[in-house]
Amino acid sequence: MALPKINDWPAFRRHLKLLSEEFPGQFTDWVLIGGGACWFYRTVLERWADADFPAPMFSEADEKIWLSKDIDFMGATVAQAEALLGAPFKVETHTISFRGIEVDFLEEGVRLTREDASRNARQARTPDFAFRVLDAGWLYAEKLAVTRSKPREQDGLHLRLLEMFLKCEFCRDSEDVETLDAHEWVERARTVKTADHDFFTRDPKLGARLQRNIRALTNHEHRALKHWAKHHLPGYTE
Amino acid sequence: MLRPGHIRLPKDEAAEAKRAEGYARKQAWKELPGNRYTPDELRAMSGEFADCKLVKRRTKVMFID
Numbered sequence: 564m565a566l567p568k569i570n571d572w573p574a575f576r577r578h579l580k581l582l583s584e585e586f587p588g589q590f591t592d593w594v595l596i597g598g599g600a601c602w603f604y605r606t607v608l609e610r611w612a613d614a615d616f617p618a619p620m621f622s623e624a625d626e627k628i629w630l631s632k633d634i635d636f637m638g639a640t641v642a643q644a645e646a647l648l649g650a651p652f653k654v655e656t657h658t659i660s661f662r663g664i665e666v667d668f669l670e671e672g673v674r675l676t677r678e679d680a681s682r683n684a685r686q687a688r689t690p691d692f693a694f695r696v697l698d699a700g701w702l703y704a705e706k707l708a709v710t711r712s713k714p715r716e717q718d719g720l721h722l723r724l725l726e727m728f729l730k731c732e733f734c735r736d737s738e739d740v741e742t743l744d745a746h747e748w749v750e751r752a753r754t755v756k757t758a759d760h761d762f763f764t765r766d767p768k769l770g771a772r773l774q775r776n777i778r779a780l781t782n783h784e785h786r787a788l789k790h791w792a793k794h795h796l797p798g799y800t801e
Numbered sequence: 802m803l804r805p806g807h808i809r810l811p812k813d814e815a816a817e818a819k820r821a822e823g824y825a826r827k828q829a830w831k832e833l834p835g836n837r838y839t840p841d842e843l844r845a846m847s848g849e850f851a852d853c854k855l856v857k858r859r860t861k862v863m864f865i866d
Contacts, residue, residue, distance in 0.1 A: 575846050633831070671820075
Protein backbone atom coordinates (compact mmCIF):
# COMPACT_ATOMS: atom_id res chain seq x y z
CA MET A 564 0.00 0.00 0.00
CA ALA A 565 1.45 3.36 -1.01
CA LEU A 566 2.20 5.81 1.73
CA PRO A 567 0.01 8.90 1.71
CA LYS A 568 1.42 12.23 0.60
CA ILE A 569 3.42 13.93 3.27
CA ASN A 570 0.81 16.64 3.76
CA ASP A 571 -1.74 13.98 4.62
CA TRP A 572 0.39 12.45 7.30
CA PRO A 573 -0.77 12.98 10.82
CA ALA A 574 1.02 15.65 12.75
CA PHE A 575 3.39 13.65 14.89
CA ARG A 576 5.21 11.85 12.10
CA ARG A 577 5.09 14.94 9.88
CA HIS A 578 6.66 17.03 12.62
CA LEU A 579 9.51 14.56 13.05
CA LYS A 580 10.10 14.54 9.31
CA LEU A 581 10.12 18.32 9.13
CA LEU A 582 12.71 18.54 11.90
CA SER A 583 14.85 15.89 10.23
CA GLU A 584 14.80 17.83 6.95
CA GLU A 585 15.50 21.18 8.51
CA PHE A 586 18.31 20.00 10.76
CA PRO A 587 19.91 17.01 9.04
CA GLY A 588 23.23 17.48 10.79
CA GLN A 589 21.81 17.67 14.29
CA PHE A 590 18.56 15.70 14.20
CA THR A 591 20.35 12.37 14.28
CA ASP A 592 21.89 13.35 17.62
CA TRP A 593 18.53 14.11 19.20
CA VAL A 594 16.76 11.38 21.14
CA LEU A 595 12.98 11.32 21.23
CA ILE A 596 11.75 10.93 24.81
CA GLY A 597 8.55 11.50 26.77
CA GLY A 598 5.05 10.95 25.48
CA GLY A 599 6.15 10.99 21.84
CA ALA A 600 8.50 8.08 22.43
CA CYS A 601 5.73 6.23 24.28
CA TRP A 602 3.44 6.90 21.33
CA PHE A 603 5.99 5.42 18.96
CA TYR A 604 6.21 2.23 21.07
CA ARG A 605 2.42 2.07 21.22
CA THR A 606 2.20 1.99 17.43
CA VAL A 607 4.82 -0.76 17.31
CA LEU A 608 3.01 -2.85 19.92
CA GLU A 609 -0.32 -2.44 18.12
CA ARG A 610 1.25 -3.72 14.95
CA TRP A 611 2.78 -6.75 16.66
CA ALA A 612 -0.73 -7.81 17.77
CA ASP A 613 0.74 -10.34 20.19
CA ALA A 614 -1.78 -12.75 21.71
CA ASP A 615 -0.19 -12.68 25.17
CA PHE A 616 0.73 -9.03 25.31
CA PRO A 617 -1.64 -6.92 23.20
CA ALA A 618 -1.63 -3.14 23.21
CA PRO A 619 -3.68 -2.00 26.21
CA MET A 620 -7.15 -0.69 25.57
CA PHE A 621 -7.58 2.91 26.60
CA SER A 622 -10.87 4.63 27.30
CA GLU A 623 -11.98 7.74 25.42
CA ALA A 624 -11.12 9.75 28.55
CA ASP A 625 -7.64 8.22 28.58
CA GLU A 626 -7.11 9.02 24.90
CA LYS A 627 -7.93 12.67 25.54
CA ILE A 628 -4.88 13.01 27.77
CA TRP A 629 -2.61 10.43 26.14
CA LEU A 630 -0.40 12.65 24.02
CA SER A 631 0.28 16.37 24.07
CA LYS A 632 1.36 18.22 20.97
CA ASP A 633 4.82 19.24 22.10
CA ILE A 634 7.76 17.01 21.22
CA ASP A 635 10.46 16.26 23.80
CA PHE A 636 14.05 15.49 22.92
CA MET A 637 17.34 15.10 24.67
CA GLY A 638 20.58 15.77 22.84
CA ALA A 639 21.02 19.53 22.83
CA THR A 640 21.16 22.22 25.45
CA VAL A 641 18.49 24.88 25.51
CA ALA A 642 21.06 27.44 24.32
CA GLN A 643 22.11 25.20 21.42
CA ALA A 644 18.46 24.61 20.51
CA GLU A 645 17.63 28.32 20.63
CA ALA A 646 20.50 29.10 18.29
CA LEU A 647 19.64 26.27 15.94
CA LEU A 648 15.88 26.80 15.77
CA GLY A 649 16.30 30.57 15.70
CA ALA A 650 13.73 31.21 18.40
CA PRO A 651 13.80 31.84 22.13
CA PHE A 652 13.00 29.28 24.78
CA LYS A 653 9.53 30.13 26.09
CA VAL A 654 9.45 29.92 29.85
CA GLU A 655 5.66 29.69 30.00
CA THR A 656 5.47 26.59 27.80
CA HIS A 657 8.96 25.21 28.38
CA THR A 658 9.32 24.86 24.61
CA ILE A 659 10.79 26.51 21.55
CA SER A 660 8.38 27.20 18.68
CA PHE A 661 9.52 26.14 15.25
CA ARG A 662 7.16 26.37 12.27
CA GLY A 663 4.14 25.47 14.34
CA ILE A 664 5.87 22.75 16.35
CA GLU A 665 6.52 23.11 20.06
CA VAL A 666 9.88 21.49 20.70
CA ASP A 667 11.44 20.93 24.10
CA PHE A 668 15.00 19.91 24.85
CA LEU A 669 15.40 18.46 28.31
CA GLU A 670 18.83 18.58 29.80
CA GLU A 671 18.01 16.19 32.61
CA GLY A 672 15.13 14.00 33.70
CA VAL A 673 14.35 12.65 37.15
CA ARG A 674 17.07 10.07 36.73
CA LEU A 675 17.84 10.25 33.04
CA THR A 676 20.79 12.28 31.78
CA ARG A 677 21.63 13.33 28.25
CA GLU A 678 24.47 10.84 28.30
CA ASP A 679 22.09 8.06 29.35
CA ALA A 680 19.73 8.99 26.55
CA SER A 681 22.46 9.11 23.94
CA ARG A 682 23.98 5.77 25.01
CA ASN A 683 20.61 4.05 25.14
CA ALA A 684 18.88 5.32 22.04
CA ARG A 685 17.60 3.13 19.25
CA GLN A 686 17.29 4.17 15.67
CA ALA A 687 13.93 4.15 13.92
CA ARG A 688 13.84 4.35 10.15
CA THR A 689 11.08 5.28 7.79
CA PRO A 690 11.51 5.28 4.02
CA ASP A 691 12.00 9.04 4.20
CA PHE A 692 13.83 9.80 7.39
CA ALA A 693 15.36 8.30 10.49
CA PHE A 694 15.13 9.30 14.11
CA ARG A 695 16.46 8.14 17.45
CA VAL A 696 14.18 7.10 20.26
CA LEU A 697 15.06 6.30 23.86
CA ASP A 698 15.17 2.58 24.60
CA ALA A 699 11.86 1.40 26.03
CA GLY A 700 13.47 0.02 29.19
CA TRP A 701 15.10 3.33 30.00
CA LEU A 702 11.90 5.16 29.17
CA TYR A 703 10.00 2.85 31.53
CA ALA A 704 12.53 3.44 34.31
CA GLU A 705 12.30 7.21 33.85
CA LYS A 706 8.49 7.16 33.76
CA LEU A 707 8.43 5.13 36.96
CA ALA A 708 10.74 7.64 38.62
CA VAL A 709 8.55 10.51 37.41
CA THR A 710 5.35 8.96 38.75
CA ARG A 711 6.92 8.44 42.16
CA SER A 712 7.70 12.13 42.52
CA LYS A 713 5.20 13.94 40.31
CA PRO A 714 2.14 11.83 39.58
CA ARG A 715 0.34 12.76 36.37
CA GLU A 716 -2.51 10.85 34.78
CA GLN A 717 -0.83 10.48 31.40
CA ASP A 718 2.26 8.90 32.93
CA GLY A 719 0.14 6.06 34.31
CA LEU A 720 -1.17 5.41 30.80
CA HIS A 721 2.31 5.52 29.34
CA LEU A 722 3.57 3.10 31.98
CA ARG A 723 0.80 0.60 31.18
CA LEU A 724 1.82 0.75 27.55
CA LEU A 725 5.54 0.48 28.18
CA GLU A 726 5.15 -2.42 30.59
CA MET A 727 3.22 -4.38 27.99
CA PHE A 728 5.64 -3.38 25.25
CA LEU A 729 8.63 -4.55 27.27
CA LYS A 730 7.04 -7.87 28.18
CA CYS A 731 6.26 -8.44 24.54
CA GLU A 732 9.68 -7.37 23.32
CA PHE A 733 11.60 -9.46 25.86
CA CYS A 734 9.63 -12.49 24.71
CA ARG A 735 9.87 -11.75 21.00
CA ASP A 736 13.60 -11.11 21.22
CA SER A 737 14.20 -14.38 23.04
CA GLU A 738 12.26 -16.16 20.29
CA ASP A 739 14.22 -14.59 17.45
CA VAL A 740 17.30 -16.75 17.83
CA GLU A 741 18.98 -15.45 14.69
CA THR A 742 19.23 -11.89 15.94
CA LEU A 743 19.20 -12.48 19.70
CA ASP A 744 22.07 -10.75 21.47
CA ALA A 745 22.05 -12.37 24.91
CA HIS A 746 24.28 -9.83 26.57
CA GLU A 747 22.23 -6.93 25.31
CA TRP A 748 19.04 -8.72 26.37
CA VAL A 749 20.38 -9.24 29.89
CA GLU A 750 21.57 -5.64 30.09
CA ARG A 751 18.11 -4.40 29.18
CA ALA A 752 16.50 -6.80 31.64
CA ARG A 753 18.79 -5.46 34.34
CA THR A 754 17.74 -1.88 33.57
CA VAL A 755 14.08 -2.80 33.85
CA LYS A 756 14.45 -4.92 36.98
CA THR A 757 16.49 -2.22 38.71
CA ALA A 758 13.59 0.15 38.19
CA ASP A 759 10.82 -2.37 38.84
CA HIS A 760 11.97 -5.27 40.98
CA ASP A 761 8.95 -7.54 40.39
CA PHE A 762 8.74 -6.95 36.66
CA PHE A 763 9.73 -10.48 35.64
CA THR A 764 7.86 -12.34 38.37
CA ARG A 765 4.40 -10.81 38.77
CA ASP A 766 2.95 -11.89 35.43
CA PRO A 767 2.71 -15.68 35.05
CA LYS A 768 2.33 -15.34 31.28
CA LEU A 769 5.63 -13.51 31.02
CA GLY A 770 7.44 -15.94 33.29
CA ALA A 771 6.12 -19.02 31.51
CA ARG A 772 6.88 -17.73 28.02
CA LEU A 773 10.37 -16.59 28.93
CA GLN A 774 11.13 -19.90 30.64
CA ARG A 775 9.99 -21.79 27.56
CA ASN A 776 11.97 -19.57 25.19
CA ILE A 777 15.17 -19.56 27.21
CA ARG A 778 15.06 -23.28 27.84
CA ALA A 779 14.83 -23.82 24.08
CA LEU A 780 18.01 -21.83 23.35
CA THR A 781 20.89 -24.06 22.35
CA ASN A 782 23.58 -21.69 21.05
CA HIS A 783 26.59 -21.32 23.28
CA GLU A 784 26.49 -17.55 22.77
CA HIS A 785 23.12 -17.42 24.50
CA ARG A 786 24.36 -18.88 27.77
CA ALA A 787 24.22 -15.48 29.49
CA LEU A 788 20.48 -15.58 29.14
CA LYS A 789 20.25 -19.03 30.69
CA HIS A 790 22.40 -17.85 33.57
CA TRP A 791 20.11 -14.83 34.01
CA ALA A 792 17.02 -17.06 34.02
CA LYS A 793 18.39 -19.22 36.82
CA HIS A 794 18.66 -16.18 39.06
CA HIS A 795 15.63 -14.16 38.01
CA LEU A 796 12.90 -16.55 36.88
CA PRO A 797 11.63 -18.54 39.88
CA GLY A 798 11.48 -22.24 39.16
CA TYR A 799 13.61 -22.06 36.02
CA THR A 800 15.47 -25.29 35.35
CA GLU A 801 17.21 -26.72 32.33
CA MET B 802 33.34 4.46 35.28
CA LEU B 803 29.67 4.42 34.37
CA ARG B 804 27.18 5.44 37.01
CA PRO B 805 24.78 2.60 37.88
CA GLY B 806 21.27 3.52 36.84
CA HIS B 807 19.80 3.24 40.30
CA ILE B 808 22.14 5.82 41.81
CA ARG B 809 20.62 9.25 41.39
CA LEU B 810 22.67 12.23 40.42
CA PRO B 811 23.33 14.78 43.14
CA LYS B 812 20.78 17.54 42.86
CA ASP B 813 21.31 21.20 43.39
CA GLU B 814 18.32 22.56 45.35
CA ALA B 815 18.03 25.85 43.48
CA ALA B 816 18.26 24.17 40.11
CA GLU B 817 15.79 21.55 41.26
CA ALA B 818 13.28 24.23 42.28
CA LYS B 819 13.71 25.97 38.94
CA ARG B 820 13.13 22.69 37.10
CA ALA B 821 10.02 22.02 39.19
CA GLU B 822 8.62 25.42 38.22
CA GLY B 823 9.29 24.75 34.57
CA TYR B 824 7.70 21.33 34.87
CA ALA B 825 4.55 22.83 36.41
CA ARG B 826 4.29 25.48 33.69
CA LYS B 827 4.75 22.91 30.97
CA GLN B 828 2.09 20.70 32.51
CA ALA B 829 -0.29 23.67 32.66
CA TRP B 830 0.34 24.30 28.98
CA LYS B 831 -0.51 20.69 28.15
CA GLU B 832 -3.84 21.10 29.93
CA LEU B 833 -4.94 24.00 27.72
CA PRO B 834 -7.53 23.19 25.04
CA GLY B 835 -5.99 22.16 21.75
CA ASN B 836 -2.62 21.19 23.14
CA ARG B 837 -3.30 17.48 23.17
CA TYR B 838 -4.11 15.20 20.28
CA THR B 839 -7.77 14.23 20.22
CA PRO B 840 -8.83 10.56 20.28
CA ASP B 841 -9.68 10.87 16.56
CA GLU B 842 -6.24 12.27 15.77
CA LEU B 843 -4.60 9.47 17.73
CA ARG B 844 -6.60 6.87 15.83
CA ALA B 845 -5.53 8.46 12.55
CA MET B 846 -1.90 8.48 13.62
CA SER B 847 -2.09 4.90 14.78
CA GLY B 848 -3.24 3.90 11.32
CA GLU B 849 -0.38 5.73 9.71
CA PHE B 850 2.19 3.90 11.77
CA ALA B 851 0.57 0.52 11.28
CA ASP B 852 3.20 -0.32 8.67
CA CYS B 853 5.93 0.07 11.25
CA LYS B 854 8.41 -2.77 10.97
CA LEU B 855 10.84 -3.43 13.74
CA VAL B 856 13.97 -5.24 12.79
CA LYS B 857 17.15 -4.68 14.89
CA ARG B 858 18.61 -5.97 18.09
CA ARG B 859 22.31 -6.35 17.55
CA THR B 860 22.45 -3.03 15.75
CA LYS B 861 19.63 -1.42 17.74
CA VAL B 862 18.04 -0.26 14.51
CA MET B 863 14.30 -0.15 13.98
CA PHE B 864 12.95 0.03 10.45
CA ILE B 865 9.66 1.54 9.41
CA ASP B 866 8.70 0.91 5.80
